[in-house]
Amino acid sequence: MSDITQNKVELRKPDNFEQENHFYPKALNSQLHSMVSYFLNLSNERIIERYAHLNPQVDTKALNEVLNYQSKHFFWGGADLFYVTTESGNRKMVVLETNSCPSGQKSMPPRSDSDEHRGYQLLIENSFLPALKKKRLPEGKLAVIYDKNYMETSGYAQTLADLTGEDVYLIPHFNGGEEFIEFQNGLMVLKENGKETPIRAAFRYVTQKPWNRLPPTTKTFIYNSTLVCLAGGRNKLLANKAYEFYNSELALSGLKINMPETIKDVGKVEIPLWVQKFGGKAVIKNPYSNAGQGVYTVTNERELEDFMKEEHSYDKFIVQSLIGHYNWSSTSAQGKYFHIGTVPNKKGNIFIADLRMMVYSSPNGFRPCSIYARKARAPLKETYPENSWDVLGTNLSEKIAENHFISDPSRLMLMDRKDFNSLGLGMDDLISGYIQTVLTVVAIDKMAQNLINKKGQFRLKLFQNLDDDQSLIREIMLKEKTSE
Numbered sequence: 001m002s003d004i005t006q007n008k009v010e011l012r013k014p015d016n017f018e019q020e021n022h023f024y025p026k027a028l029n030s031q032l033h034s035m036v037s038y039f040l041n042l043s044n045e046r047i048i049e050r051y052a053h054l055n056p057q058v059d060t061k062a063l064n065e066v067l068n069y070q071s072k073h074f075f076w077g078g079a080d081l082f083y084v085t086t087e088s089g090n091r092k093m094v095v096l097e098t099n100s101c102p103s104g105q106k107s108m109p110p111r112s113d114s115d116e117h118r119g120y121q122l123l124i125e126n127s128f129l130p131a132l133k134k135k136r137l138p139e140g141k142l143a144v145i146y147d148k149n150y151m152e153t154s155g156y157a158q159t160l161a162d163l164t165g166e167d168v169y170l171i172p173h174f175n176g177g178e179e180f181i182e183f184q185n186g187l188m189v190l191k192e193n194g195k196e197t198p199i200r201a202a203f204r205y206v207t208q209k210p211w212n213r214l215p216p217t218t219k220t221f222i223y224n225s226t227l228v229c230l231a232g233g234r235n236k237l238l239a240n241k242a243y244e245f246y247n248s249e250l251a252l253s254g255l256k257i258n259m260p261e262t263i264k265d266v267g268k269v270e271i272p273l274w275v276q277k278f279g280g281k282a283v284i285k286n287p288y289s290n291a292g293q294g295v296y297t298v299t300n301e302r303e304l305e306d307f308m309k310e311e312h313s314y315d316k317f318i319v320q321s322l323i324g325h326y327n328w329s330s331t332s333a334q335g336k337y338f339h340i341g342t343v344p345n346k347k348g349n350i351f352i353a354d355l356r357m358m359v360y361s362s363p364n365g366f367r368p369c370s371i372y373a374r375k376a377r378a379p380l381k382e383t384y385p386e387n388s389w390d391v392l393g394t395n396l397s398e399k400i401a402e403n404h405f406i407s408d409p410s411r412l413m414l415m416d417r418k419d420f421n422s423l424g425l426g427m428d429d430l431i432s433g434y435i436q437t438v439l440t441v442v443a444i445d446k447m448a449q450n451l452i453n454k455k456g457q458f459r460l461k462l463f464q465n466l467d468d469d470q471s472l473i474r475e476i477m478l479k480e481k482t483s484e
Contacts, residue, residue, distance in 0.1 A: 009180055009192050010170040012157040017117060022155030023106050024409055030109040033420040036371065039430045040111065044068065044365050047431055054428060055254065062253035066438060071361035074228045074445035075127050076369070078102025078358040079437035080394075083429060084323055084337040093432045094258045094323065094337065095243070096354065098440040100224045100233025101205045104358040106151050108370035109416050119358070119370040120152075120159040124203075126367065127360035128223050129163065132201055135221045138187055140200035143169040145181065153205045160203065169199070175208045186219035209288070210234065212475040216451070216458040230463065230476070231451055232444035237264055237287035237318055238467050239444060246443035257439045260320040261332035265468070268312065274319040275304055278330040281322040286314055288472060295395075297388040299328060316469040324352075324392060327382050341380050343424045349379035353413060353423060354394045357437040366438045371430075373413035373423055 019028060042050075044067040052060045080096040105119040142160060146153035157170040169190055171180050181188055181199070188199040201221040206214060211234075216227040224233060232239030241264065243257045250256060260283070263274050275282045275298055284307055286294030296307045299322070321330035326338040341350040353375040359366050378390040385391040396411060413419040451459050464473060 007172055007174075007178060009172070009190065010154075010157070012154070012161045012168045012170055014161045014165050014167075017155075017158045017162055019116065022120070022151055022158070023108075023118070024151075024412065026409065026412070027107050027109060027414060027416075030414050030416040030418075032109040032111060033415055033417050035427055036415040036420060036430070037111065039427060039434075040368055042431075044367075047434070050428070051431055051435060058254035059252070062250065062255060063435070066255065066435075066442060068365035069361070069438075069442050069445075070363070071441070071445045073225060073231070073448040074100065074233060074361070074441050075131055075223055076102070076123060076358070076360040077224075077233065077437070077441040077444070078104055078356050079433075079440050081355045081357060081433050081436060082323055083340045083353075083355065083423075083425065085340050086335055086337060087326065091340070091429075092258050092337070093355075093429065093436050094260060095436055095440055096260075097236055098233065098239060098437070098444060099207075100228045100444075101207050102356065102358050103149055103152055104356055104370040104372055105155060106149075107372040107412055107414060109414060117155075117159050117162070120155045121163065122367070123360050123369055124156065124159050124163055126362045126364075128160070128203060130363050131223060132221060135201075137200040137221055138198060138219055140187070140198035140220070141169060141190075142166055143171050143188075143190065143199045143202045144205065145171045145173045145202050146205040147172065147174045147177075147208050147210075149205055149207075156203050156205070169197070171202075173206050173213065175212065179213075183215060183218060183220075186215070186217070188218060188220035188222075207234065209475060212477055215477050217456055225448075226477075227448050227451060227458065228444065231448035235287055235467065236285055237316060237469075238447060239440070240264055240318065241466060242443040242447035243440065246439065246446060250439075255435075255439065257443060258436060260323060260337075261330075261334060262321075263319045264316075266317045266319050267315065268308070268317065271308070271317060271319060272304060278319070278321050278332065280304075281324070281328060281330045283320045283322050285318050285320065286312060287316065287318055287469075288314060295393070297322065297392045299324070299384050299388040300386075303388060314469055314471045316467070322392075324388075325380055325382055328384050339380060340424060342375060343422050345422070351375040351379055352392060352394060355423075355425070355433055357433045359434065359437050359441060361441070366441070368434050368437075371415050373415075373419070375411050375413055377411065 048063050052058050079098045081093045085091045108119050144157040157168045161168040190197040204222050211226045214226040232242045240262045281299050284296040298304045321332035323337045329336050329338045339352045353373045355373050358369045374394040
């Protein structure tokens with residue numbers, strides 16, 4: 001399925017939401033699985049009680065503070081999680097990465113028969129609009145800006161128009177494409193047909209190098225800001241550092257962000273040494289790509305050689321332990337994790353699947369918004385795969401040209417009565433995935449707070465010390481004065 005690439009500004013007027021325009025066909029008439037429905041209706045208080053009961057080492061007060069944390073910058077996020085275990089049967093939800101503009105609404109079954117807008121309304125009504133009320137905003141209009149995922153971004157724009165009763169601009173903002181917006185003294189301004197329209201607040205779904213055309217700090221309220229992307233929402237290197245800092249802060253609480261063993265700030269020439277350290281099996285990541293781009297799984301010499309032959313845009317990489325089949329997973333400092341995978345199908349095949357958990361911050365704490373899963377193309381086998389990405393890669397998006405993606409919804413697994421059972425997940429796994437997701441969002445929000453000074457200006461020197469990748473630094477759009 002092609003991700004429609006629009007190159008025009010649209011004006012969305014209230015009361016024009018059409019479900020078939022904003023949900024995958026397979027999600028339109030799906031029915032939410034009863035266990036997922038039950039999970040989504042659990043209060044944070046009940047989630048805390050259940051989690052603490054199964055994990056008596058956890059400080060319930062600390063967990064309560066986490067789930068009721070009030071985000072200052074990172075208002076909505078989605079974590080990609082793997083359901084893994086050790087040879088001794090220690091099961092965990094492990095965080096692969098956290099996205100600051102996550103997809104998911106178009107894949108979510110309705111919570112009730114009258115749930116027309118589904119997760120779009122939950123997010124806008126409970127998170128975006130309350131965040132707006134806390135801000136001193138300039139005069140101007142409302143907008144949604146995007147560079148992919150037209151199905152969802154148009155859904156957000158239409159929902160925002162429906163809930164506010166205002167016209168909402170839906171503005172394409174592609175990397176290297178036609179510029180419809182500019183910033184004037186920190187204010188976002190829409191420029192179209194010789195007319196300038198100030199934007200007081202914008203819902204952002206700009207994912208490809210957003211920092212090269214959106215400043216980290218602006219007078220227009222941007223939900224989420226580019227600051228969040230640089231702090232970890234689209235920067236895997238800084239995200240990992242944010243997780244480590246937050247894990248240190250949580251050390252006495254019994255809480256921890258679970259992640260693969262990660263080597264950071266790795267130059268290209270060093271990569272073979274770190275792959276060897278992980279037993280010749282590893283995951284190499286360009287820290288600043290997304291939608292499945294810039295991720296390389298290595299299980300043999302050929303795959304490593306293919307990576308080393310490629311030209312890359314950035315100077316630094318991260319190398320992580322690889323989670324695969326028990327027979328060929330990396331052995332890391334935490335031991336060997338391997339995939340639990342899906343319930344075997346009729347042919348006896350097990351597939352690796354990840355779980356995307358989207359959450360939002362509200363005045364009443366965090367809440368889960370939408371959930372879906374994605375399975376790999378090829379089944380998981382005991383022997384080494386010749387093409388490991390087919391077995392390990394779960395992302396549905398494929399970039400076929402600049403600003404043009406296609407998606408493979410055949411591997412999409414909904415939280416409905418049909419797909420959910422084959423994932424092999426239970427209530428406590430959903431709770432664990434939710435808590436892991438919130439922990440990562442809080443960690444990145446705290447990092448974002450550290451990257452601005454008391455005047456609200458971006459701390460470029462501190463950022464450079466944390467992420468000294470000159471190719472990235474040169475891309476960052478710094479319209480505002482930067483200072484320590």
